[in-house]
Amino acid sequence: MHAEERELVRIADRIRQQLLVHQSNRYRFVQGKLGCVIEEMQRFEAIRRKLDRCESRNWQGAAQRVMRQIEIAGRDMPYLLQGVTQAVESGKIAIPSSADVYRELLQAEEEFDELLVNRKSDIVAVSTDAIELESLYLGPFEIQLHIWALGEMRHDSAYRVVALDPQPAARNPVVTHPHVSDERLCAGDAGAAINTALANGRVCDFFLLVRSVLTTYNAGSPYVAIDQWHGTPCYECGYTTNADESHCCTSCDNDYCDECSSYCRVCNETTCLGCLDKCEACEDFICSSCMTKCPQCGMSICKTCLDEVLCPCHEEDKENEDESEGQGTPESTAGRTEAA
């Protein structure tokens, strides 16, 4: 629905109303911070009375303990006062007039060709052009300002970024843009400016800032990187898989498809076929962490076989011992008969 002048006036009033609510919430926040300082001051007062009593009764030992209490209590005070100062500073916001907000809405309509209004949901929105980042088509996005949420302390809950022609990442369907997950923008460098713009009712600046983030790719910290947008290629065979079908080898940290991955029979960790070796005792496939060498013969066996003395060389030794014991018995019987 396109905004008519009367509707824009109504929305401007509504936004201003919510900014006043936000300002009240800020005052309450400052009150809370002041409350903490006052509680601490009351503690100091109690300690002061204690010290007074100790001094008047010449209780030296007790006085020293009270001094220690003052020292400990004093460490928190600068932090509490700083909290009050910061809260007051961040609350220094000039609430714009409804006329100013109205002009913001008009400017937004010009910058984005259209301002969309959803009266029922209390949302005003603009749409971007189709966005393409490094040849990856992501489609256009709708930037929604939820007016009802402007009164909240945290402004990042007051807006959503909705994909109009969703091209989600293969490995995560709620990621529709490298910096948008579940319709929430991770604003990064724009966070402070967006919050300030919203707090000051500069609605058009807010929309422009969000668009600036959407049209920029930060390869340093996306939800899903562009080169992995369409899935993760198997390190072994190159087959592209999505998140559910890809397995990360705990030995080499590469991603593999179902066909090229398995697991260690000792520790059960996911391991690629290339990182598994066969235990020469039990013939199970084992990862390098669970593989060891028999101290006697140097054969590669798993730790389980080592602990349970299952290396083939021990069986050979046992056979040899058995053979030796069997040959020795007839000789001793013959000796005793001769002596008698």
Add this chain to the structure above:
Amino acid sequence: MRILFINNHGGGFADYLNVQDGTTVEQFFDKQMRDCEPEGYLIRVNRQPVGRDYVLQEGDRVTCTPTKIEGA
């Protein structure tokens, strides 16, 4: 003369600044946004796009908004 400058690069704060009479938008940008290229910004005066040679007037409202900002 005094103008209002809203710099959306960084914190997005608004300040009243004194500028010399006859200062153009280009000159103002070069001074306030050193080491920044004007091509990377949306520059608006009184909410309207203006030419680089627009001469600022008393009470003008100037905003600079980067066109590229890195998200996270």
